[in-house]
Amino acid sequence: MLRQSLMATAVGAALTVLVAGCTLQPKYERPAEPVTSTFPEGGIYANQPDASSTASNGRSANSLAAPDIGWRDFFADARLQRIVEIALKNNRDLRVSVLNMEAARAQYQITRAGLFPTIDAVADQSKQRTPKNLSFFNQTISNTYSVGVNASWEIDFFGRIRSLKDQALAQYLSLAETRKAAEISLVSSVADQYLQVLALDDLLTVTRNTLKTADESYRITKLQYDNGVGSELDVRQAQGVVEQARANLQTEMRLRAQAVNALVLLVGEPLPDDLPQGVPLDSQNLLSDIPAGLPSDLLTRRPDIAAAEQSLLAANANIGAARAAFFPRVSLTGSFGTLSPTLGGLFKPGSAAWSFAPQISIPIFEGGANVANLDLAQVQKRIEIANYEKAIQNAFREVADGLAARGTFDDQIVALQRFVESQSRRLELSDLRYRNGVDSYLAVLTAQTDLYSAQQLLINARLQRLNNLVDLYQFLGGGWIERAGDQPRPADAPVDYGSAAPAAPAAASGTSAASAASVSKLTPIEHLMPSAPQAETTARSNAPG
Template sequence: MRFRSLFPALTLAGTACSMTPALTLPPPPVAAVYPAAAAGTVFAVPDWRAMFGDPRLQRLITLALAENRDLRIAARNAEAARAQIRVQRAQSLPSVGGESGYTRQRQPSNVAGAGVGLTPITGGARGIEFGQFTVQAALTAFEIDLFGRLRAMNEAALQRWLGSEEGRLAVRLTVIGVVADTYFAERLAEGQLRLTTATLENWRAALDIARRLKAAGQASGVDLAQAEGQVRQVQADLAQRQRELALATNALTLAVGAAFPADLPSPIGLMDQPIPTALAAGTPSDLLTRRPDILQAEHELRAANADIGAARAAFFPRLSLTAAFGVASAGLSGLFNGANQTWSFSPSLSAPIFRGGELRGNLDLARLRTSVAVATYEKTIQTAFREVLDGLAARATYATQSAEQREVARHAERREALALLAYRAGMTGRLELLDAQRSGYGARQAALAVRREELASATALYRALGGGVSRLAPSP
């Protein structure tokens, strides 16, 4: 018998019926449009390089995409899922192995019998000793997938790999967002440190004026004490700002995953960051094809549905095939003569009779996991919808708030300068100057903080919209 005679049996695996139920994705449990979205906006999320225009930030993001450990873990998980596809698919293909061997044995005459065609080598009438050379190729326990069990398992493995690829993209988007967010936090800390340093210099100058006026008898000890206390407070603020900058730099280093190179471009100040904040949102249906976490949840749902098919098929009989073809001879020289051919063909059919409820339990478990996957898919969509709504609300308000806060800071600086001139001329008291200085200091700090929040909200909206992720059709 030749192996080509087995081909009709092997092709049965490709014509198996399927026990996997048809999957219809649940409708998105959110509104069809965003309440705060402008009508007619075109959905186009820029690439991260177009989104974050600071050359220093771009270098840090590039470094993070190569060095961040979370991204490495996600990439390795995707590779492991891809390898699992190959392992699973191998179960659907024939496993053919070749072997050769030599056997020498002795049997008593009363066991071997007389006249069986064996020529005694030694031993005479009391026994027969002989050797045998064999070469064969064997097909071992190949399952013919009549009811689609292996095909369902292959589909589940494929969907989990696709889900892991989307998970890798989700982690990549998260890394970009975290690096940008921590970078802006560092820029805020650096800006506040600069502001505090400049304020300390100005207030030390004001303290020197208060001392001279006190020496000339034109100011009281109360004025001098107020000026000294004000300088001490800013010195305490300076130590806090230095600590905050060090902590922000540490957080940014962790987000990047590597030490900063020495040739990084100079940073752009927080107030001048070239970040587009008016991103177009499109419609919620756009999220279903762009958000990696939603697509990952969809693939997990499809994998769980395929598990139901595999669990159903386990109730039905399994047809397995074992076959071998080779040659055997007592002598090596004539091993490959046509008369020395050997073959065996062993189909087997096994059917479950009693498994103690294991099969029913596996099917119930697969159905429950599919229900959980449906709920997870819907929850992921709802979370994405809420994140976009939050981003749209921020987009609609932060621009105005930031512009107004800058005007507040500008007027406060002007008032502080006029109050200092009036104090030097003796037209006003120390208390009015103190109030103007504190107001100006607080207004400038608030302007920095609002700008930081505006940039953080733009980054969050960028992530919520899918982050301009580009996809290539993967092949397992």
């Protein structure tokens, strides 16, 4: 009995291995990080703002990492928050990114279906005439009726279909991470464009004030010239300042209109009239002390790096499929039903019919195609390794650049504020000296022009500082959650686009048609297969079985 039990166990295990087969994918090993273990330190990198910095205005990240800070917490401007909210619902590039992800999900389902048998119900009638000299009993017309089921199944002994399935899964997950990166980038782009509009508003204010002052100076110098107490040189110099300010005003008005158009494109619809009141550029209170962490943190924080690694996993799985092409392919086909020469006799006793046809196909000569396909798959993997390493290097560079900028902007803006104050005082003194006849009018015009340039420099520096904070928030992986404390969504999480949202098909989600009709959100892949970590483990499964 014990021997029989052991024999039965061994046979069962052998059958399990036979059906499950093995996989010829190489064992996946994550490439080493091609960057240093820390971001640059010392010098300007050491001068990072904290909660006590004057520019923070009492707002602090409280040591939270960027992915844990919601974009509503990062942006303090209620108007900007509302615009970002609208953009996440209406931006067409983001919508295309989601639909690309859904297309990849459908492709994964198509590929995975190859692991299972196909069963079709068939009904058939055939009528045939045989020449009389070849017929039996002068029956020249014969009829055949059949009803039954046909089944076919390729047994995946060497993991070819499983490798293709793992490849399709990794491609899906890569596009899901790409969609996540697109959403994070959209939040950053909307904020940058909104800040650009505010900066142009400030430039327009400065230019209008300069034009107003220049007009008044021109009126006075022309009046003096007309009364014979001034020179034409003073008049022309004053007129030059006026015309330059007018030209700048037109340029800035044009740039502001174009900036608003760019913002509308990002938002995906005209800006509504009921937006909350915004705050000016110099009152934007963004979180400025978000910690950078370590470069290794970027592997989990940056969706573009995750997308590159999934593409590498797809290339690794493709090698398994290319290797499996060298081995035999075994398929089973069969049918079962009833067969009768008359329609009424289909279901009578004795009409049962069946067929079973196993087939094995062994590659002998393919003209080198299989070898070339394997070489191609291995080259593609090396390409994806390089792309993955480049994604890490690019992320490292972006964060390092952001930290370098963040370490300098606060001091730069303080210096420019003092510069503007000094130029304003210089203009007052030059005007006083001119009115007292101590100096020429050229000194007044020069001081006025220099003050205008200093004010423009200050506005541009404020804009660059805010853009740097927004971009660094994105580079560190922030912008995926709405509020701090929210549970982060999976990269393929459902997205609600309102009435424009495509409903998930019943067949894809495993629900009935009635329940699918009530779904207004896209279905994540967790509903279609094992959880993403399990699926990723499958995609990284070890070498030949």
